[in-house]
Amino acid sequence: MATDAEDTTMQALILGDGPFGRAVADALGARGMAIRLAGRPAAGGHDPAAFAGVDVVVDASRGESVLGNVAAAVEGGVRRFAIATTAWEPDRRAVAELLRARGASAVAASNFSPGAVVFAQLVEMAARLTARLPGYEPYIVEWHRHGKADRPSGTARDLARRILAVDPARDRFSTPADGPAETGTLEVVGVRAGTNPGRHLVGFDGPGETIELTLTARDRGACASGVAAAVDWLLAEPRSAGLHPFEAVLEVDGRLEVPAAS
Numbered sequence: 315m316a317t318d319a320e321d322t323t324m325q326a327l328i329l330g331d332g333p334f335g336r337a338v339a340d341a342l343g344a345r346g347m348a349i350r351l352a353g354r355p356a357a358g359g360h361d362p363a364a365f366a367g368v369d370v371v372v373d374a375s376r377g378e379s380v381l382g383n384v385a386a387a388v389e390g391g392v393r394r395f396a397i398a399t400t401a402w403e404p405d406r407r408a409v410a411e412l413l414r415a416r417g418a419s420a421v422a423a424s425n426f427s428p429g430a431v432v433f434a435q436l437v438e439m440a441a442r443l444t445a446r447l448p449g450y451e452p453y454i455v456e457w458h459r460h461g462k463a464d465r466p467s468g469t470a471r472d473l474a475r476r477i478l479a480v481d482p483a484r485d486r487f488s489t490p491a492d493g494p495a496e497t498g499t500l501e502v503v504g505v506r507a508g509t510n511p512g513r514h515l516v517g518f519d520g521p522g523e524t525i526e527l528t529l530t531a532r533d534r535g536a537c538a539s540g541v542a543a544a545v546d547w548l549l550a551e552p553r554s555a556g557l558h559p560f561e562a563v564l565e566v567d568g569r570l571e572v573p574a575a576s
């Protein structure tokens with residue numbers, strides 16, 4: 315009979331008890347992992363002792379919580395992370411340094427769906443091509459549920475970064491809160507209403523025509539399955555310390571491997 319000492323069930327602790335943390339819990343639970351879900355700690359930060367025996371931490375909390383969460387978890391002995399939370403760019407360097415200093419690895423992405431990886435490459439290609447045509451202007455519109463903490467979404471910011479990197483006519487993005495759109499900026503608009511799990515539209519408005527590319531999430535399942543694939547990747551073998559993009563999980567022998575649905 316198996317004893318507790320022989321139990322090899324992998325333990326995952328999910329930090330963040332919102333809709334996405336719960337979707338990830340379902341995806342990892344379906345893979346036979348033991349799951350704990352933790353919300354915002356009453357004492358301001360998580361107790362490192364709470365991470366004893368945890369094989370992997372998934373962060374699905376709030377941007378401003380990520381650095382403190384990772385610090386508490388590495389202090390508690392965790393060396394594998396999937397960081398799905400968005401809007402923690404100001405702390406990115408500190409998180410990366412902390413991970414490297416403690417020999418820990420993390421897969422981090424603002425969107426863990428395979429479709430988002432393909433979509434980003436399509437957008438980059440369209441931006442590069444239209445930047446060579448006269449009079450084409452890119453824009454991004456994203457829709458999410460009422461109550462989503464950040465705006466623009468992490469995915470929209472990532473898409474904007476990719477467009478700006480290949481479009482010499484624009485050097486920053488702007489939102490309606492910045493006032494009238496200025497020449498040389500990329501317009502990014504976020505709509506927050508209802509229960510929308512996430513839709514991103516990237517358009518290129520040209521003389522007499524418009525190109526539009528759309529990524530529509532029908533539920534949180536694709537992203538949650540992507541997080542589960544990242545967890546599998548981290549647990550499969552030791553990975554180098556620091557931050558890894560989700561592309562590293564999908565890219566096998568130069569091909570994109572789509573994770574099995576949970």
Ligand SMILES: NC(=O)c1ccc[n+]([C@@H]2O[C@H](COP(=O)([O-])OP(=O)(O)OC[C@H]3O[C@@H](n4cnc5c(N)ncnc54)[C@H](OP(=O)(O)O)[C@@H]3O)[C@@H](O)[C@H]2O)c1
Nearest residue numbers: 330332333334353354374375379398399400424425426537
């Ligand atoms: N990468 C992806 O594929 C993907 C997909 C979907 C969502 N996301 C991102 O994942 C995050 C969570 O999404 P969501 O829709 O579930 O957001 P949410 O509704 O805001 O839920 C986040 C939960 O985390 C809690 N929290 C705050 N600080 C915490 C901490 N230190 N430890 C543990 N929990 C903490 C929040 O509590 P309070 O309400 O008290 O702050 C809240 O209950 C967001 O950043 C979202 O943008 C990423």
